[in-house]
Amino acid sequence: MHDESARGRAARPSRSAKVVLSAATAGAVLLTSAACTGAGGGNSAGEDTTLTIAAAAGLGFDLADQQPGWFEQYLQPVYDSLFRISPDGEVGPNVATEWEYDDSLTALTIDIRTDIEFSDGESLDADAVKANIEHTRTGASTTASQLQNVEDVEVVDADTVVLHLSAPDPSLLPNLGMTAGMLASPAAIEAGGLKTTPVGSGPYTLDTAGTTEGSQYTYVRNPDYWNPDDYPYDRFVIKVLTDNNAILNALRTGQIDAGPLGSAKDSKTASDAGLNVINYPNGDLEALYFYDKTGTTTPALADVRVRQAINYALDRDAIVKAGYGDLATPTMQMFSITRDDGIFDPALDEVYPYDPDKARELLAEAGYPDGFDVVMPDWSGYAPEVNAAINQNLADVGIRVTPDTMPLEQLYGNTLQGGYAMGWQPYEDNRPWDLIQFQLKPDAPWNPFHYEDPQVTELISKIQAASGDEQTALFKELNRYLVETAWSAPINATVFNYATSAEVVATPQAFAKRPPLYNFAPAD
């Protein structure tokens, strides 16, 4: 028997159903309004212009803590540097207007502009330059070590300083065009707050309201800057992004104007999406390095014939093709593979053509007809195709590689502590003199077995004391010697991939991993 009242109740929605329906409607409205906010960035006509880029997290703003080459984009908005580096890597004026070495190359006199103030009102004068160099030099950082040869900074007058060096330093001038030569307010240095609060004389100042540490950094135009024409944007924003896909997607949706790309494949995707893509070798080198030329752990590597055999065993064209397609250039030499400075010699790239038979012949001559075993760091997580191709080439001539797998940071540490006799790696900062400092000298960090070749040592000493064409000729002689004695097995110049929106152009700079801020401009 039916209950009339129940039939009546059943005809109306229950309270529970009403709640559900209301919630569903509210959800749909919320979702639609969220979707309508859409995506994209860019500037509207009449608004301040903003350049938004993606970058990995920086190292704070204290100049004593920096690693040169990677994080300048955080610092260039707020700090001037003594010199300006051109896209070709040439040193030009900036805060410094004139400079000159003495005959011994151990006293560098620098004249600076007299019309610059820091954002806290302090004058940028010779005392400020002295304070900065002395502060930066004290840090525990690569930037600090670039000033290791500066013994003393003499203030001659308000706009002249002399840097007295313990020894000639061919890299000092270009280093002073990057983080080592950046200038913060001496008062801010004294106050000790630079790590989080930069105070410089740069084209922008840090906008704390638009900045979330570790996530986004916003810089607004410094109205008193002395060279505004070089910086066409009113605002500069850095979004901290580490995922290559996220960066590419943000470029495609217009949320950022520029950012690094992860691979050659990403370059193609970016090009197909209408973005401007630049693929540039910045001087870094990828090579199979022979750390144990002393033969301490792997006697075979002490024999030059074995090292030459390995050079013959590597099919550089195939390795580069596998890893980078057409974007990288194979090479057999360590110096200046990307610059026309007279050191690089095209003839040296013909010394070790791919020839596994020749490699086996040399190994047999050296007493290794069956090859030998070696443990190498496993870089397959970073460069899988390159790693696999190299291991295969070595296996083809009887060199049996056991890969040692560990996180990237520990790979570097293990290598520097002499954990491996040889290994592939991308090597940073290939300025000729820096390469000597970091790889070739017996006490160089990347010479963990402290191998010394008297001929190399003699050439290094002559290079340090020379300048101009004489120095170039000596570098060229050293370059040849390193190839002929198979100091290592260079494979290719590292290629960096960078993309900008169609409205922005960026010009890379030699020896910089990322285009500097002053090399960005509107496409029109």
Added chain:
Amino acid sequence: MTWFFARRIGEAVVLVIAVTMLTFALMSATSSTVARSIVGQTASAEVVAQKASELGLDKPFAERYFVWLGGAIRGDFGASWFTNESVGSLLFAKVPVTISLVLATVLVSAVVSVVVGVTAAIRRGGWVDRILQVVALAGFAFPSFVVALLLVLVFAVQLGWFPAIGFVPLTESPQLWLSSIVLPVTALAIQVVAATSQQVRGSMLDVLESDYIRTLRSRGTSPSSLYLRHALRSAAPPALTVLGLQSIALIGGTVIIEKVFGMLGLGTAIVGASSQGDLPIVMGVVSVMVLIIIAINLLLDLAYAWLNPKVRVA
């Protein structure tokens, strides 16, 4: 109730100390290369040693841990060894990201799981039940990061309906906040719904077979009241357990989604800091994560007590 909370606080303190001490020990065991990582591959051995000394790596473990603990109790978690940013500031920026993702995912998942699970249970054996079960299984099969990549390609890059990257705090703009979390929450919720809806369905089926439900049905209780007010309330606790476990897993499990969407939450912070060896950040994030997990467990207990008054929280 007072004794209940007092006991919980005591347990929380012990748990935090145990977890942080273990974490500190593990990180310290692998910190031999962190100084080199900070100063770069081209720094000399002297520079590396100087940095290691600055970081206190040459001091005994116990001294370093108790110095850290003393600072943490005062609210000072130190600064990142790599970026020099204050860990406190970092946590202040990143906790809202993770909490937004986790809470929104849990809420959306709870609602969808209830709808899906209850519907499947009511229509047991029918085509609706079968379709919903297949869909739930598909949710298990697709990793959330694959779903995330597809969502961002379609709805952000192609259609432009939602942003591809970034998180907008709720306090800055509720609308933009919502827009920024729709896609990542959708990607995260799929697997949570897959697990929870199945639990809801199974529990509902058990409860619907019980005598008191048959009694209510025979008394003419409306279906909606029967299912939603009576049966679901009894079926909820097991599903709540599953949801609770999923939400705990989400605390650190959002890392891949955070990377895909360029949202820098606790997940990316701890993964990045762990691989680099950035001890202050790892310790700060772990401390916060432990506290969040303790809070989730407390909320679960209170929820059980509300659902079933017979459960005593003391």
